[in-house]
Amino acid sequence: MSDNHKPKVLVAEDERDIRELIGFTLRFAGLDVTLTKNGVEAVEQAPVLKPDLIMLDVRMPKMTGYEACRTLKDNPDTCQIPIVILSAKGQEGEIQEGIESGADHYIVKPFAPDDLTRRVREILRGAGALEE
Known part of the structure; x- marks a missing residue:
């Protein structure tokens, strides 16, 4: 994958x-x-960066x-950008709230680095931002 085709997260x-x-x-x-x-910085930077994926922790200051x-x-x-919610809570209610807020995916912390990489690659492939 060349630098100019690296998916942005x-x-x-x-x-x-x-x-x-x-x-x-x-x-x-x-x-x-x-x-x-924090969420405020993400909301400000996303339209400029135009990332292929956004990952948001649930509990952050400001937003x-x-x-x-x-x-x-x-x-x-x-x-249209896929959004992943990151949370230490995996209860059904937390997951449902993430989906209701518009999130496309939900990853529960803690996670192994290999699992995170695998999930992010799957999401990027599904969004057409990463080739097989």
């Missing part, structure tokens, strides 16, 4: 260690990754992942 995660782990893992997998600290997801899905410039 925008990640919003307020916990620095987790944010850096996600960034390292996805960059190692050959993806172009932009990291943000939750659910709020950011709804805002991104309401914006004509970002509504």
Whole structure:
């Protein structure tokens, strides 16, 4: 995969260690990754970056992942971008709230780096942003 065809992933995660782990893992997998600290930053950067995938932590300051997801899905410039909600909670109600906010996928933390890479690649392939 050449640099100019690397799929772009925008990640919003307020916990620095987790944010850096996600960034390292996805960059190692050959993806172009932009990291943000909260939902407000993600909502501001998404229309400019035009990422192939957005990953949002649920519990963040300023704007939750659910709020950011709804805002991104309401914006004509970002509504078609697949969104993954990241949460330490895997209860059915949390997953349902993520889907109702417009999320396309839900990943429960903690996750193994290999599992994260596999899921992200599957999502990008399904969106046509990554070749087999």
